[in-house]
Amino acid sequence: MAMAVTSLYPLTAGPISTNYAAYSQSSCPVSLALRSSLFRCRIPGSFSAKKLRLPRPESAPSMKRLKAVSASASHHSFDVVVVGAGIIGLSIARQFLLESDLSIAVVDRAVPCSGATGAGQGYLWMAHKTPGSDTWELAVRSRKLWETLANSLNDQGLNPLDILGWMNTGSLVVGSSSEDTIKLQERVNQLMEAGVRAEFLSSRELEQKEPALFVQEESGAAFLPGDCQLDAHKAVAYIEKVNREFISQGRYGEFYNNPVMSLLRAYDKGEVEAVQTLKCTLHCKKAIVIAAGCWSGCLMNDLFCESDISVDIPVKPRKGHLLVLGNFDSVQLNHGLMEFGYMNHQNLLSNPTSSVMNGQELSVSMTATMDSMGNLVLGSSRQIAGYNTEVDETIIDFIWKRAADFFPKLRETSISKLRKSRKVRVGLRPYMPDGRPAIAPVPGSNVFLAAGHEGSGLSLALGTAEMVVDMVLGKPLQEHGDACKIERQKQPFVLPGKRISY
């Protein structure tokens, strides 16, 4: 899906100052007292105008070709520049456009869905989320926002299935041992106490609900009838369409195939005033939001590398494969399914289906959904394997075999025979070691970060967008509703790592 570089937004009226400096070692340092709104403390530091450094080639291979920015690059001006056109960045842009009168630019080094978003299976489930965990309230809020969106499409006479690939399938987390089922029973109680509709299914009930599934005496499942799913590509296309409706008002611009290279600030001010991309300069009057998925860590390092704000976001790419089978009638599903072991995916090696392959931790847990086009979608793998997105046939075999443990009908077909009718999706989940996305302002700057959603970025996108917009607009906490209020009091979404030099 190659798209031409688009610069849909006309140059804004009014003068644009070009008195910006790339971070340059030779420039005089400007001492600032950085105030962290997040930690509510004053942070002494000096913010120097320093030299632009390009992203490190080994961590972002496709950026190797980047050279110095052309002096004739065009200039555009917006209130907010969002870096990254994955589900997180596009949702943030949409939220700004709908909830404020600010103008927004979205810039991506490639095109939407070229990152993790394009590989997403699309379940927006509460089944594998833990009540009371750091991300629980965000998940609840986000899910509510997705439902509100689907309902509003219905109210407009549009079909959410067509527009978003929206399906109210319900979800089943399947346990195959008595140990699993005891834990699933506890999980169901916990979810019910948290106000989520959930029920525990015995092996017999499970068999009736999902006839294609191999069910043993000791099997059982957590069933969440309210869980739903969407199609990531359709959802992204819809959000882009909504965003583009603001072009005619001069409030939206897309800059695709246009990697961000540095942040620029005026000599006499600490705030970032522009984003330098390969092809243009995007001036930002209010804020910059970095939503570059698994690339956010190295991008932030490079953007802040020689300033005294030391940002260390330990986000890593966690490679995932999904197998998509078209016209495959042997297995039909009534619900979305995942195996119990999936819930341990944060710590790969604690997962019973994990192994070490070529020195890399690998885990394959069964997930199975039917998408809105009737394809059977089987997942999924997790690997820390750098930024490589090539299909690995060994992993496809693992996924197939693991799925066959749950759907014996699959054993009647060899995966190699399905080569023509299958598709494989590979994406790099933005993995955070502590399992929490980083949604926060960079202390002492007008830069905000929204990254690290690992396997839940589709689910958490709308809640994340709401949080970011409220943070940028400086809305009081209570306007976040209870969900974000509680979370932010506990400060779960701080920037992990060394954050900032004190």
Ligand SMILES: Cc1cc2nc3c(=O)[nH]c(=O)nc-3n(C[C@H](O)[C@H](O)[C@H](O)COP(=O)(O)OP(=O)(O)OC[C@H]3O[C@@H](n4cnc5c(N)ncnc54)[C@H](O)[C@@H]3O)c2cc1C
């Ligand atoms: C196999 C698989 C299955 C999944 N299933 C689900 C699921 O069922 N449900 C769910 O909720 N989540 C799921 N996820 C997770 C979800 O897809 C991710 O959490 C989510 O897509 C992350 O979105 P993002 O916008 O942060 O990142 P991305 O989609 O990766 O977007 C980041 C963007 O930043 C751009 N970028 C990078 N560097 C630069 C730069 N220097 N300049 C400009 N742009 C830059 C990239 O080109 C990219 O487009 C799955 C992921 C995988 C891999």
